Amino acid sequence: MTSELSKTFDPASIEARWYRHWEDNGLFRPERPDAQPFTIVNPPPNVTGSLHIGHALDNTLQDIVIRYERLRGKDALWVVGTDHAGIATQMVVERQLEERQDKRTNYSREDFVKKVWEWKEESGGTITTQLRRLGCSMDWSREQFTMDPHFSDAVLKVFVDLYNDKLIYRDKRLVNWDPKLKTAISDLEVETQDIPGQFWHFKYPLADGIKLDDGRDYIEVATTRPETMLADMAVAVHPDDDRYKSVVGKEVILPITGRKVPIVADEHADPELGSGAVKITPGHDFNDFEVGKRAGIAAGDMLNMLDAEANVCQTADGLVPEEYLGLHRFKRDGVDGARELVIQRLKEQGFLIPHVTKTKKGEEVELDSEPRTIATPFGDRGGVVIEPWLTDQWYVDAEKLAQAPMQAVRDGDIEIIPQSWEKTFFHWMENIQPWCISRQLWWGHRIPAWFGPDGEVFVAETEQQAIDLALQHYNAEAGRSLTVEVLEAASVKHGNKEIGWVGEARDTSDTPSPSNTVILRRDSDVLDTWFSSGLWPFATLGWPDENAPLYQKHYPNDLLISGFDILFFWDARMAMQGMHFTGKAPWKRLYLHGLVRAADGSKMSKSKGNVVDPLGLIDQYGADALRFFMAAMESQGRDIKMDDERVKGYRNFATKLWNATRFCQANGITASTTLEAPAAGHAVNKWIIGEVTETLAKLDTAMADLRFDAAANIIYHFTWDTFCDWYIELIKGNFDEETKAVAGWVLDQILVMLHPFMPFVTEELWGAQGDRANYPLITAKWPDFDAGVDADAKAEVEWLIGLTGAVRGAKNELGIPPGQKLDAYCEAPSALAADAIARNAAAIERLARISTIHTSTAPEGAAMQIGAGTDTLVIPLEGLIDIDAEKARLTKALEASTKEVKSLEGRLGNANFVERAKPEAVEKAKADHAHHGAEVERLTAALERLG
């Protein structure tokens, strides 16, 4: 009942067909209500994304695990979906508008968001089709999106609950502001790069005629960002710095603005660095912000000199000269900015201290500034320099949320693999900073917070609940009955004067609100995308409904596989939110893999143009080959270098299996009918069943340890070396019923064991091997049999293999044609040899090309001597060989064995070794010594015989 396989294996012709079959028949998650659950959630790719090589690795590993567990009978659930990817998606749609000379702000927020949804429906989720090409068996029937209604509800609940628990709060402090995207970003989204820059030195004149002890009437400060001096609010010196002790508490008059600012003592100023005095711009520098606070400046009083696009605006004290207003912070697109103008003016006015240096010729020259490498923060999305900017944002108290996950890792409730990542995890968690979660975007989960006219904030899951909270609050305060109206922020012109605490309320149509109305406006910001994706392991399963069947059964997840690059972004946040809201670690094990690098070891990037497209590799070599490559290369704790040749090698492996199956079919070897191994009498069949037993055990161990490389290599070598090169060769010419049954069974075990790695070709071959009664491989049963290893059969076959190898090697070295058949003599064969010879004459003739092994003395004359186990075979070669060549061969082998014997003798003669080494080690040394000693004897005798 086999179906004939085509002569050549063509991956493309089977992949799409099988994938459709699996998906259409619901085979990715068959009904298994009573089975033990096994759950993985897929890191949701950006809905804007397309499959890159990193996805290929990440998803291949997950698919291997999920297919393995499915085969083992578990209710294996692989949750899949896409992430709305706030900034990335908004940028995609904005770029499209730009192409049409259109822009986001030409639309209302509502209309723009509608456009994004339209884009998402039409073009989003390209990656989900691409994951299918890789063969990934996720549960598409429950595909999720982070902005699905149920998921969004969960996000709102989480925000509100964390707010009520005081774990989310609003704060005015410096954020990392991206002036290109005009939004705050979290510190994780900032990438610091060293770039060449400059260091300028200024004179800040002391006020009120004061002088330093050395007589100078100014303090020298230095900066890499001169433009910020427009918002300077202090000069700091170290409290112990004697040079400045006399002026602490006095003032300087800033050039340009004329602002009088104090000289404060603060340990932030490093006396060893430059002049020891530093200018302090609390509104535009993280360190200065802290210094400012220590100096008693409230965040709300800190001067701001930049707008959202990092153009200069007037400070609250109105001291920035007109000519600076509107300039960009620094030179951009060839146009000078505030920085350049500040330097020019300071130089003109004599406040710039030149940098004196020497040319190569030793001449002294004066430069405006000192060249210096500056660690500069860039936004990972927008790619422009990040501006520390003073704003009101929402923060998560990450420090509190981090405690439970750390404990979970310490207690082993979460196992991080490889373990070496634990240190990194702890280091970050222990030093975690407040997490800024508000983003000034239109696309995303809108923050469920409504502001009243007095700045009071009402956080609730629904608008009505917010209104109710507001009514309670204001009615109590006003002592009378008010109504509440919610307006978009843009529509609110003023607060409500009538009730007494703020101005007049009007909507944009200039319709005054009734005097007893309180106006609420909803926070216009959205949440950081990672805030929502942190809920992925449980909100995808029905949480917050804790009775949801999927949540009950599949949470906590068993395993999470992700790249180490998102350990902080995503994994740690899932752990924080998961533990806070469910009380349980979201997964038992966290497996972190590395990056896929270009063939030369460099990081792949679009700008370098060295990106490898996994779909191209699939076209060229097949999905199975690419998957196998990923698995075989995935050792723990190392990046993977791309190697097309290796992918090609695994394509060849699939072809090898294809051809082996064709051979089986041609000889009447078909699908097995039992899980148990067939009864076997022939040694070769008993042997191969034992080999399957051993392979399965090794494979299960590797899978349990998540050693993908080991698992792939085990099944690779069993298939190719053991099954194809030895077993099939050994059974050729003897296809009796027993052998056919065993061979068919072994081939089936291979297909099952290989299926997680190479799902397509194995499914095709499985189907072709026979009518499986609508029993596809994807939902077949993992090998489950009780056969053990037959030691006698193993010894016999290994004797045959040893003999064959020895004969082939000797012939090759002596230049005897490999096909030439010879006779051999084994005068006094061991019991093993006698049995092996008696029972395997045909195989010996076919593989070792020995026609007959005589159990008599070999005739006189030139002969070669072959060792097989403990036996020696003499093969007369009268006239066939060059005696010298044979002598050379034997001498070489004798030297090797002699060397071993000597080394082992040395060890065994060492009393310390014999007394102190492990008994096994001593036993092994003795056995090795005996073996090599015998070899020496055998080879010496052989040489003597040759004269």
Add this chain to the structure above:
RNA sequence: GGGCGUAUAGCUCAGUGGUAGAGCACUGUAUUGACAUUGCAGGGGUCGGAAGUUCAACUCUUCCUACGCCCA
């Protein structure tokens, strides 16, 4: 500056306190019935350097060098 990782055959990588392996590449060889996307055989490594612990170190410890990553 702090932390982590890596260094093993020409290349890409496994590996164990008992004397080193795989794939590819290379060399030789084989072709009328599974497979040249193949078979058979072979060459090739003082396991980055130094010291220490040990009967024994590629493996454990310390130091050094080089490269990479993360954090400040």
